[in-house]
Amino acid sequence: MTKFLRLGPVGSEIPAVDAGDGVRDLRPLTADIDGAFLESDGLRRARAAASDLPLLEGAADLRVGAPIARPGAVLCIGQNYAAHAAESGNAAPTVPILFFKHPNTVVGAFDDIHVPPRAGKIDWEVELGVVIGTRARYLDSVDVALSHVAGYVVSHDVSERTWQKDESGGQWSKGEIAETFNPIGPFLVPADEVDAQNRRLWSTVNGEARQDSTTADMVFSVAFLVWHLSQYGVLDPGDLINTGTPEGVAMSGRFPYLKVGDVVELGVEGLGVMRQTLVSAPR
Known part of the structure; x- marks a missing residue:
C-alpha cells in the first residue's frame, strides 16, 4: 500500500x-x-x-499534517448510513443530503480539536473521505465517477449539534464550520489500492467504543455520490468529500457529548488511525 x-x-x-x-x-x-x-x-x-x-x-x-493541501471545497453527505439516520430520528434519505465545511476545518490527523466558546454539544463522526483527482463536470454516468477519484483518507467530521439543529435556520453548516472541525489523514491512499465499499470504520472516546460499521452499509456509494454531486456543480482536484458516518454518535442519546480533555480515536481499515484531543479554542 x-x-x-x-x-x-x-x-x-x-x-x-x-x-x-x-x-x-x-x-x-x-x-x-x-x-x-x-x-x-x-x-x-x-x-x-x-x-x-x-x-x-x-x-x-515530524508532525503529521493533513495529507492534502487546503482543499477548495469540503462537501459533506448527511445521514448516509441508514442506522445513523434512524438514531437521528429520520428515515434513510432518498437523495443525498449535502452540506459544507469551511476549508480551515481541515487539519492533521493528530492535531487538537478546538472547542469554540458557547459550544456545548460537540459530536464525533468517523467517515471515509474521498479526494477528487480530476475535474468532475456534469458526468454522464455513475460508471465513470470513480475515475475522477484520486484516493481516500480517514475523515473526522466534527459537529456542534445545537448550532447544527437549532441555530442554522433549517440547514446544517453553522454546526460544521468551526476551525479544526475536520481532521483528516494520517495519509492518502491512491484509489486503485482501496475497495471503498468494503472498509470497516470505527471510533472510540477515551478508549471506549462508539462506532463500528462498514462502508458496505452506505445508502449511496462513493461512485454515486461523485456522479450526483457533479450534476449540481463542478468538483475540482483536491476537493474533499465526506461520505457520511455510521451509527454510534452522541446525538443518539446513548453517549455524552465531547468536552475539553476528551480524546477521540478513529480509523478506517487500510487507511490508518487518527487521534485528537479536545482543547479550548484560542481567542
Whole structure:
C-alpha cells in the first residue's frame, strides 16, 4: 500500500510518500500534494519514482499534517448510513443530503480539536473521505465517477449539534464550520489500492467504543455520490468529500457529548488511525 503524507509544521508541510521502503521526500516532483499535483497524474508518477526519491531524514519526528493541501471545497453527505439516520430520528434519505465545511476545518490527523466558546454539544463522526483527482463536470454516468477519484483518507467530521439543529435556520453548516472541525489523514491512499465499499470504520472516546460499521452499509456509494454531486456543480482536484458516518454518535442519546480533555480515536481499515484531543479554542 502506498501512503502519501505531508509532514512538518503547519504551513510548511513537506510532501512525502511511503511505498513500503521508508518515507521518501516528494519535493523533487512537487512542492505540495495539492490539486495541481493530483490533476497531473502525480500519484502514479510518484509511485513509479518512489524508490529513486531521497529518504526524508527525521520523518518519524515530524508532525503529521493533513495529507492534502487546503482543499477548495469540503462537501459533506448527511445521514448516509441508514442506522445513523434512524438514531437521528429520520428515515434513510432518498437523495443525498449535502452540506459544507469551511476549508480551515481541515487539519492533521493528530492535531487538537478546538472547542469554540458557547459550544456545548460537540459530536464525533468517523467517515471515509474521498479526494477528487480530476475535474468532475456534469458526468454522464455513475460508471465513470470513480475515475475522477484520486484516493481516500480517514475523515473526522466534527459537529456542534445545537448550532447544527437549532441555530442554522433549517440547514446544517453553522454546526460544521468551526476551525479544526475536520481532521483528516494520517495519509492518502491512491484509489486503485482501496475497495471503498468494503472498509470497516470505527471510533472510540477515551478508549471506549462508539462506532463500528462498514462502508458496505452506505445508502449511496462513493461512485454515486461523485456522479450526483457533479450534476449540481463542478468538483475540482483536491476537493474533499465526506461520505457520511455510521451509527454510534452522541446525538443518539446513548453517549455524552465531547468536552475539553476528551480524546477521540478513529480509523478506517487500510487507511490508518487518527487521534485528537479536545482543547479550548484560542481567542
